[in-house]
Amino acid sequence: MNIIIIGCGKLGSILANELSDAGHNISIIDRDIERLNMLGSGFNGSTIKGIEYDDAILKEAGILASDAILIVTSDENINITVSLIAKKIYKIPRIIARIVNPNRKYIYEQLEIETINPIQLGVDILKDKLV
C-alpha cells in the first residue's frame, strides 16, 4: 500500500518504520527536520519536510496515488485540517486520525473519519489490568 503518515513524533516514527519494514511504501511529512532525521538510516520510505496541510507538500508525498493516510501529530487542529483535505479534496480510501482531545471527537465523527486515541487506550488497558 502507498501510505502517507502526517507527523513524525513517537507514534508517527514507529508507525513509519514498522509499516515500511512490512513492505508498504511510506511517505512521512513533518515540519521539523530533526524529527524526520530521527527515523534513522533503516527507514526505507520518503521523508518530506514541510507544513502538513500544504497542497504542494501533500502532492510531493504522493497523495494523488495514496491508499491510506495516517494523521498522527499532537496538534489537533493540524489533524482536523489534514483529515478534511484528505476526505473532501483527495478522497483517500482510508483515513485514520489521532485524537488529542477527546472533546473534539465529534468533529471527526461529522467527517466520518476513523480515529484512535493512544492515551485513552492506555487508560482502558490499565483499568482492565487492575480489575
Next chain:
Amino acid sequence: MNIIIIGCGKLGSILANELSDAGHNISIIDRDIERLNMLGSGFNGSTIKGIEYDDAILKEAGILASDAILIVTSDENINITVSLIAKKIYKIPRIIARIVNPNRKYIYEQLEIETINPIQLGVDILKDKLV
C-alpha cells in the same frame, strides 16, 4: 482499592479521574503543581506535590496501605526508580509501569513488573485497522 498514581500528565490525570469516579481511593503525586491543579474540582482524591520517589512523599500518598500503584510519568528513570521502590521496599501487590522507551523493557522484566506502552498500543491498533 487504595491506588497511588505517579505522574499527572495526560495518562495519569485521566486515570485519576476515571478510577476516582469508579469509587477507588486515589492519591496522585507530581512535582508540578500546575499539572495537579488541572485535575479540576471534580476530582475526589488526594493530590500530593513532590518528588515522585521521595520516601516521605510516598508515605504521605499512603503507600503503606496501598493496593496498587500506577507509575505513568513520561520520564523512564523516574518510572524505573519508583517501580523498584514499590516492588522491593513496599511490596505493593499490584504495580504497573508505563514504558517510555521500548528498549528499556528488559529492566521491568527483570523486576517482574507489568508494563504498558500507550504509543505501541496506538501503533498496533492502527496497523490492525489498516489491514
